[in-house]
Amino acid sequence: MRNNLLIYNSLAKKKELFKPLNSPFVGMYVCGPTVYSDAHLGHARPAITFDLLYRYLIHLEYKVRYVRNITDVGHLENDADEGEDKIEKKARFEHLEPMEVVQKYMNTFYKNMAQLNTLHPSIEPRASGHIIEQQELIKILVDKGYAYETNGSVYFDLLTYNEKYKYGILSGRLLDELQSNMRTLEGQDEKRNSFDFALWKKATPEHIMRWPSPWSDGFPGWHLECSAMSTKYLGEEFDIHGGGMDLQFPHHECEIAQSTAAFGKEPVKYWMHNNMITINGQKMARSLGNFITLDQLFSGDHPVLKQPYSPMTIRFFILQAHYRGTIDFSNEALQAAEKGLQKLMKAIETLKKLKPTSISTLDVARLKNKCYEALDDDLNSPILLSHLFEGVKFINSVVDGTEKIDSSGHESLKELFKIFVFQILGLKDEKTGISDEKLTDELMNIIINLRQDAKNNKDWPASDKIRNELKGAGILIKDLKDGAEWERE
RNA sequence: GGUCGGUUAACCGAGUGGUUAGGUAGCGGUCUGCAAAACCGUUUACGGCGGUUCGAAUCCGCCACCGACCUCCA
Secondary structure (H helix, E strand, O other): OOOOOEEEEOOOOEEEEOOOOEOOEEEEEEOOOEOOOOOEHHHHHHHHHHHHHHHHHHHOOOEEEEEEOEEOOOOEOOOOOOOOEHHHHHHHHHOOOHHHHHHHHHHHHHHHHHHOOOOOOOEOOEHHHHHHHHHHHHHHHHHOOOEEEEOOEEEEOHHHHHHHOOOOOOOOOOHHHHHHHOOOOOOHHHOOOOOOOEEEEEOOOOOOOOEOOOOOOEEEOHHHHHHHHHHHHHOOOEEEEEEEHHHHHHHHHHHHHHHHHHHOOOOEEEEEEEOOEEEOOEEOOHHHOOOOEHHHHHHOOOOOOOOOOOHHHHHHHHHOOOOOOOEEEOHHHHHHHHHHHHHHHHHHHHHHOOOOEOOOOOOHHHHHHHHHHHHHEOOOHHHHHHHHHHHHHHHHHHHHOOOOOEHHHHHHHHHHHHHHHHHHOOOOOOOOOOOHHHHHHHHHHHHHHHHHHHHHOOOHHHHHHHHHHHHHOOEEEEEOOOOEEEEEO
16 A cells, blocks of 8 residues: 655644554545535535545545535524524525425535535535534533533633643634634623634524523534534544635634543544635625536536536646645636646547557656655645646657557556546546437438538439438438438338 | 735646746647648746845745635635
8 A cells, every 4th residue: 555645734734644543444524515505616626625535545445434514503694603594594585494405405515516526425414413412512511611501502611721722723823812803792791701602502482493402492503513423423533624724713623622622632633624716816705796606617607607617627627726725717717627628538538549569658657656646745636637648648649650659558558547537536528418319410410411412413323322321321311392301210 | 903825927727946847828830632639849937125045936034916714604
């Protein structure tokens, strides 16, 4: 097994050699979506980034348990601890049960993820299905003195936590700094300090999603679900936790605090964060009118889009940039990616048909090694792609006769593309979506028009030849007064 | 205001103290009945000003601009 994978650890702020706690087993947790609206461009980035990692770890023969949650309760609209639940709000607008909203957008999310060719995680747990685990975790925190109840709600006591452990190790934020920056919001009189965050919230009478608990009928806080579910499925300590950079603070910082307080040790060995996506240099936001859902991207149905972009174009485009850099979407950039992907796929088709000779001018083993080195360097997919394009150039040069390949080189090069392009990068060939039926119609139109031209020129031998040869292929031409039609025999 | 990150050629986007990343587009050429594809070559690259160094786009300082987070966000 190769064991040279360097991962940039957001906690250490440097690249570190990846060593699983319990090799060959790897536990990996990634924050999934809150399912209250259609999946958008922003969801594609972490999904593809961590799909790449998942695929690579599997390729390296690790036994990976990849957990990605679905947040279907507890994510509030405004402040972390105040405001309406996002899903309830949507349910009210659409006159649906909250769980209907959840189902609807979970379906879209999974559909879009499948289109992007991301593998399903090993477990996709939902917050609402783990209320008991969350309550158990709260009990531990209360018992250990890191949480307190006020009016039926339970809050995490950051000041007490900070005395024993240091809060802010991931984001570099200090507690007193936080205090001076925090806005004063309603309802905070329940808290000992403004920076304390909710573990359990007492439901107001109109709140629909509610569960009984020792403290009140209510619902869990947002940060809690990830700690509860990662602990349940991956243990008190696990290898990798991923998510968007925007989640570093406060979400991941709170997760660290919750788990550390409860179990006395830091939960995660490697924290990984993907960077954000901008559109034409601007942050994607509903208010800026550049908010694009994945369905819109695939259909081209959005004012900023000049054309539809296929799921694989999006995947290729995201892989062309390193996951820790921001990435800017524009029509020009996407069109470039579309062309590049076509070139790659076309060369792979060409490769299959190559005629081997007795000599080879390419060192496939060396190229393969460079591909591994790129991935081992913190998943440097753009470098990997640049190496693969070296292979593309070589393939085309073989066709041109300026390079040679022998049969063993031919086999290993095919294997190389299979591994890196399809298995690890997770790309796939998307034939332009013309159905066979539509193609047949178009081809027959062309043939009938050619025959009509011949008839117009009184070129009867040509027109008869077309009719007879089509008959041989099982297609009957019937001349009409005006034009012709065809049918299968 | 605080914290952090970025500024690379027409566009996207890697990377490095001295040697062509790659993709796309443009230009010239080869090939071709024409076209397409492919191949070869090519276009003011490294925000500004200082410093360290034999040598910096790569290290340091200052400035400008952009962005993220600080409030829900992938």
